[in-house]
Amino acid sequence: MTNWKDIEEGAIIKHDMEKSPRTGDWRYMKPQVDKKTCIGCGLCFDHCPEACIDYDDERKADIDFDVCKGCGVCATVCPQKAIKMQKN
Amino acid sequence: MSSNKKKLALTGGAAVAEALKQINPDVMPVYPITPQTPIIETFAKMVADGEADTEMIQVESEHSAMSAAVGASAAGARAMTASSSQGILLMAEVLPIASGMRLPILMLVSARAISAPINIHGDHQDVMFVRDSGWIQIFSENSQEVYDNTLIALKLAEIVRLPAMIIMDGFQTSHSVENLEILEDSVAKKFVGEYNPKNYLLNFENPKTFGPVSLPNSYFEFKRQQIEAMDGVIAKLVEVNGNYGEISGRQYDLFEAYKLDDAEKVIVVAGSTAGTAKMAVDELREQGEKVGLLKIKLFRPFPYKQIADALKNAKQIAVLDRTVSFGSVAPLYSEIANSTGRKDLQSYVYGLGGREIFKEGIKKAFQDNWENKEVKYIGLK
Numbered sequence: 001m002t003n004w005k006d007i008e009e010g011a012i013i014k015h016d017m018e019k020s021p022r023t024g025d026w027r028y029m030k031p032q033v034d035k036k037t038c039i040g041c042g043l044c045f046d047h048c049p050e051a052c053i054d055y056d057d058e059r060k061a062d063i064d065f066d067v068c069k070g071c072g073v074c075a076t077v078c079p080q081k082a083i084k085m086q087k088n
Numbered sequence: 089m090s091s092n093k094k095k096l097a098l099t100g101g102a103a104v105a106e107a108l109k110q111i112n113p114d115v116m117p118v119y120p121i122t123p124q125t126p127i128i129e130t131f132a133k134m135v136a137d138g139e140a141d142t143e144m145i146q147v148e149s150e151h152s153a154m155s156a157a158v159g160a161s162a163a164g165a166r167a168m169t170a171s172s173s174q175g176i177l178l179m180a181e182v183l184p185i186a187s188g189m190r191l192p193i194l195m196l197v198s199a200r201a202i203s204a205p206i207n208i209h210g211d212h213q214d215v216m217f218v219r220d221s222g223w224i225q226i227f228s229e230n231s232q233e234v235y236d237n238t239l240i241a242l243k244l245a246e247i248v249r250l251p252a253m254i255i256m257d258g259f260q261t262s263h264s265v266e267n268l269e270i271l272e273d274s275v276a277k278k279f280v281g282e283y284n285p286k287n288y289l290l291n292f293e294n295p296k297t298f299g300p301v302s303l304p305n306s307y308f309e310f311k312r313q314q315i316e317a318m319d320g321v322i323a324k325l326v327e328v329n330g331n332y333g334e335i336s337g338r339q340y341d342l343f344e345a346y347k348l349d350d351a352e353k354v355i356v357v358a359g360s361t362a363g364t365a366k367m368a369v370d371e372l373r374e375q376g377e378k379v380g381l382l383k384i385k386l387f388r389p390f391p392y393k394q395i396a397d398a399l400k401n402a403k404q405i406a407v408l409d410r411t412v413s414f415g416s417v418a419p420l421y422s423e424i425a426n427s428t429g430r431k432d433l434q435s436y437v438y439g440l441g442g443r444e445i446f447k448e449g450i451k452k453a454f455q456d457n458w459e460n461k462e463v464k465y466i467g468l469k
Contacts, residue, residue, distance in 0.1 A: 004309035004316075009249070010190030011310050012287045013297050 020067075023050065027070035029085040035060045037082035044074035044083060094270050100261035101126035103231040103268055104170075104196050104254070107238035109140050110276035113194075114165035114283075117145040117156035121175040122208045123258040124198040128170055154179035154186065154193075161191035162298050164288030166242075168193065172258055173200035173214045180218055183251075187222025188314060189299060190287075192245035192252070195223070196238065199359070200258035201441040209442020210258030212359065212410040215387075216419045222314060224252035224321055225388040227358040229344075230261060232268035236338060237385075239271075242280050244328045248321050249286060255387075257360040257410075259442060275335055318389050325386060342391045344383035345398050347373060351380025353454055354402040356424050358384035359410060361438070361445050368450040379454050384420065392427040399428055404458045406434035408466070418463070434458035438466035 008014075040059035052064040053074060061074070061083065075083040098106065101124070108116075108131045118128040134140050147153045153169045160167040171179060176197065186193050199215050201207040215225060226241055228234040234256045241252040256262050271279070287296055302310055325342060333339030346366055348354060357365055362383040372379045382398055399405060405428070409418035417425070421435040436453060439445045449466045456464065 002306075002309065004312040007306065007309045007313060009313065009317075010188065010287065010298075011300055011302055012189070013300060015295055015297050 022066050023069050024064075024066045027065075027068060027088050029070045029072060030065070030088045031063055031068065031070065031072065031074050031083045032086055033061045033063060034082045034084070037080050038078075039080055039082075041079060043077045043079060047073050047077045049073065094272065095267065096270060097265050097267050098231055099126065099263050099265050100228070100231045100234045100256040101198065101263065102130050103235040103270075104238055104256070105130035105134060106270050107235050107276070108142075108168070109134050110271070110273055111166070111168075111239070111242060111280055112140045112277075113142050113168045115143045115145065115157070115160035115167045117147045117153040117160070117167070117169055119147055119150045119153045119171070119175065121150070121172050121200075123200060123210070123262045124170045124172045124175070124196065126262065127196050127198065150175035150178040151182060154182040157193045158182060158186050158189065158191060161186070161193050162189060162289050164285045164290045166283045167191075168195065170196040170198070172198045173202055173208075176214045176218060177202065180221070183218055183221035183223060185299070186251040188310070190249040190314075190317070192242075192249055194238070194242050194245060195251070195253045197253050197255045198258040198262040199255050207441040208258075210260050210262075210360075211440050211442065212255075213412070213440070215253060215255050216411040216413070219388055219419065222250065222318065223388065224248075224250055224318075225386075226252065226254055227385055227387055228254065228256045228261065229360055229362045229383060230268075231264075231266040232338075233340075233385075234261060235268055235270055236332065236336065236340065239276060239279060240325075240328050240332050240340070243331075244321065244325055246283060247328070248317060248324050250317055250321065255359070260360040269336075271336060279332065279335055321389050322386070322391050322394075340385065342386045342394050343398065344381075344385065346381040346383060348380040348382060348398060349401070350378055351401075352378040352403040353406075353458070354380045354382060354399060354404070355406045355408055355436075355450070355453065356382045356384065356399075356420065357408040358387065358420060361408065361410065361450075364445065364447050365408075365450050368447045368454065371447070372451060372454055377454065387420075387423075390423050390427070392423075395424070395427045396429070399424075404432070404434070405430065406436055406453065406456075406458055408436045408438055408453075410437075410439045412437055412440065432459070432461070434461070435463045436466055437463060443467045
């Protein structure tokens with residue numbers, strides 16, 4: 001590990017996707033998006049604590065499963081019930 | 089020289105508001121508590137009158153005030169707040185976060201006693217309580233010093249990237265009207281300059297993560313680096329004091345040595361009591377007593393070497409603490425003991441809960457026998 005003189009000041013670190021842990025490994029339940037039911041309202045996008053939901057080309061919810069921890073907040077807030085939590 | 093100064097009669101609180109008006113911070117989350125409220129009220133009126141365009145946020149508690157200041161500062165804004173006593177204690181869990189994240193937040197403190205029992209008057213318990221939080225702490229004797237220290241501390245904090253507390257005595261200084269000179273607006277603004285944060289959240293070209301978790305394999309190194317930063321403050325303060333001396337005509341040092349050169353009996357004290365003590369020293373000197381005073385200004389980081397050097401010729405030293413550390417020796421006494429390495433210091437505790445300390449009480453203290461070593465109290469019934 002880095003010595004104290006070279007370590008990042010104030011623990012302010014450069015975000016590096018290569019070095020970030022793949023927290024998708026932590027998942028127990030996996031959110032499945034029903035793209036036909038999704039209306040692209042953006043509630044899941046706003047609420048995801050990992051900020052790992054994006055829009056695909058049709059403005060439907062698109063989840064990054066490398067990072068998604070399976071917390072289920074997206075499924076809870078979806079007004080259309082388009083997201084269902086399933087065993088990983 | 090006189091063209092860039094303005095002479096006013098202001099309370100400590102109002103004096104600080106003048107400094108804030110000149111600094112014009114970006115964000116000031118505030119929550120009132122006696123005796124700091126006049127600071128934020130005076131400044132809020134200035135903002136309402138368009139004399140400053142600070143975003144003042146009225147938050148729901150002091151914890152929120154410091155949290156909002158951390159958020160604003162991390163985003164890249166100049167953030168400040170003010171508090172006292174239980175308010176500082178309520179913010180206490182956020183203070184080391186500001187320091188650990190190296191955010192140059194300024195907090196104006198009107199130092200006040202801690203409960204229980206409830207007491208709204210001045211002493212140093214609140215700032216002493218948080219002396220380990222990693223904040224720079226600078227004491228002020230009067231309205232002039234509070235005004236000057238606010239500008240100096242802001243510049244210092246932004247150079248070293250550590251938060252700073254500017255301390256005035258609650259009521260004694262915050263509410264007492266004194267004469268002071270303030271700088272011309274343009275001179276003050278030029279001195280503090282623009283804030284150019286090294287790291288900030290709103291940097292989209294170079295995004296960074298703030299406030300991550302650090303496991304046992306890295307935390308120690310982060311703290312060691314923070315220690316280094318705090319240790320580097322002393323040299324930087326000397327520089328900034330020099331710069332300020334040039335534009336103001338008031339050259340400050342890390343502490344004030346008053347008639348110390350040939351003094352045999354010296355007292356060490358911080359805050360407004362130093363003003364009263366100087367009068368006591370003067371009167372005793374007229375009677376031929378070789379007495380002197382060391383007034384503490386920079387308390388964190390503590391300038392051990394410089395103070396040891398200033399006190400080297402003193403035959404006897406007494407330290408006056410306006411606070412108490414239950415179950416232990418008083419904080420300033422402890423620092424002076426560490427600084428001088430002497431085991432023969434006399435500890436005094438005085439002024440708790442705003443208990444007045446008069447010139448006569450200090451003169452009597454000088455005449456006490458300082459060889460007993462038991463803690464003595466000034467003004468206790």
